[in-house]
Amino acid sequence: MNLMRDVLQVVARGKLSVFLFHKVPPCADPLLVGDLGEAQFSRLLDFIKETFCVLPLGDAVQHLHANTLPPLSAALTFDDGYPEWRHGAARVLEEKSLPATFFITTGQFFGRPMWNERLAYIVRVCTEPVLDTKAIRLPPLSMQTSKDKANALHALEFHFKYLPPIIRDEFLEQLETQVGVSSSDVPAMSVDDLVAISNRGFEIGAHTLEHPILGLCDVDRAREEIGQTREILEGLINKPVTSFAYPNGRPGVDFSPQHIQMVKQAGYRYAVTTQWGVADSKTSSYQIPRFTPWGPSRPKMALQLIRNFYSRPEHLRDMA
Ligand SMILES: [Zn+2]
Missing domain, CATH: 1.10.720 (Transcription Termination Factor Rho, Rna-binding Domain; Chain A, Domain 1)
Incomplete structure (x- = not known):
């Protein structure tokens, strides 16, 4: 473990690892191959907490660009919005005193589940x-x-x-x-679930209204999906919403430079993708890569993390 930490200290200098999770059901769901159940998720968080300095995503991005990132920095993120989170993932995070950002698809609050x-x-x-x-x-x-x-x-x-x-x-x-x-x-997250998670101190980010591939939307629909979801979330939690997660999240496949512009114009301060890799001071705040270590054992998780430091995420042209 110490040797692994030493190796990570060297490869991780000035780099930010952002981890991505989805539903986290109470038990591994045979229908959802690859989705971690709560027990495996909890073990993974223990490993991350022992290995990394876990920061709120916004603080981590600020430190990244100010070159003041603590060694082995990481942030935790969750995508989509699930009713299981309130008494599941959010509780486990609270027990371990870990900050996280939850990116929410808001159509489900209006009878349109994902x-x-x-x-x-x-x-x-x-x-x-x-x-x-x-x-x-x-x-x-x-x-x-x-x-x-x-x-x-x-x-x-x-x-x-x-x-x-x-x-x-x-x-x-x-x-x-x-x-x-x-x-x-269809079971969906409720406004009550959302407000409870926000009130427990977790950051809420936006993940569109209905989770379309932005590249398949016309310009008006894409703008609406990006901008309206922010207004809806801010109205519901009564706090500013400053972060965005692109649906499906692959640069050049699921979103383009035009969508990055829309995200900026809608007032977000940073955005995350689903490209593997880590961010450094040159990474655009609007294309922060993310990764999910899947384990199951600690040595395997360590190798997956080390490999992720060497992934080179594709970066789209990001107009100022
Ligand atoms: Zn998603």
Whole structure:
């Protein structure tokens, strides 16, 4: 452990590691392969706390550009907005006295849950042995075992991710009708959950209204997705919202320099991507890379972290 820390001290000088998490269900969910359950998440946080100086993301970005970053600095972030967070991830963070930023998709406060949660719900409640997906131009998907369901969800997510938002909604409604559910049945984060997390001292950041791929939106829709979500969040938590997470988050694939401009114009001070790697003093405040170590053992986590220091995140041209 000490040797590993010594190695990290050298490779991490002047660099900021930002970690990315999603739902953190109470137990690992067989449908969501790769999503950490609470026990594994807690072990991962212990490792991060022992290894890094964990700062609030905003403070870390300021230190980064002032060249005053403490050695082995890191920040913790969570994307999307899940009802599990309030009594799950946020409680575990509190027990370990760790700061974090939660990036929220706000459509779910107005009866529009995230598309991936709608898909997961369809797959979870489907009682047919096979899901007929002809109407959405996919081959039929077996639903017999939990492994079948996990594979089906993976195939559906892959198919839906890059659909234009209007078509994605149409297809979702078709599948919901087919299995006899409605989007209002899907578990979603409530305003109460949001305010509770904010009042416990965690930073709230914006993650659009409905989590579209910004590159698939027309200019007006992209501007709305970026700007309106900030106004909504500020109205709900009564605090300034200064950080933004790009949906899906890959520079040049999911967002472009035009979207970076929109994020700046909407008044955000910094933004995070999903590119692996670490930030240094030359990294744009609007393209901070993030990484999720997946473990499961400590030596494996250490190797994943060291490798992440050598990832070179792609950087888009960032006009001043
Ligand atoms: Zn997201």
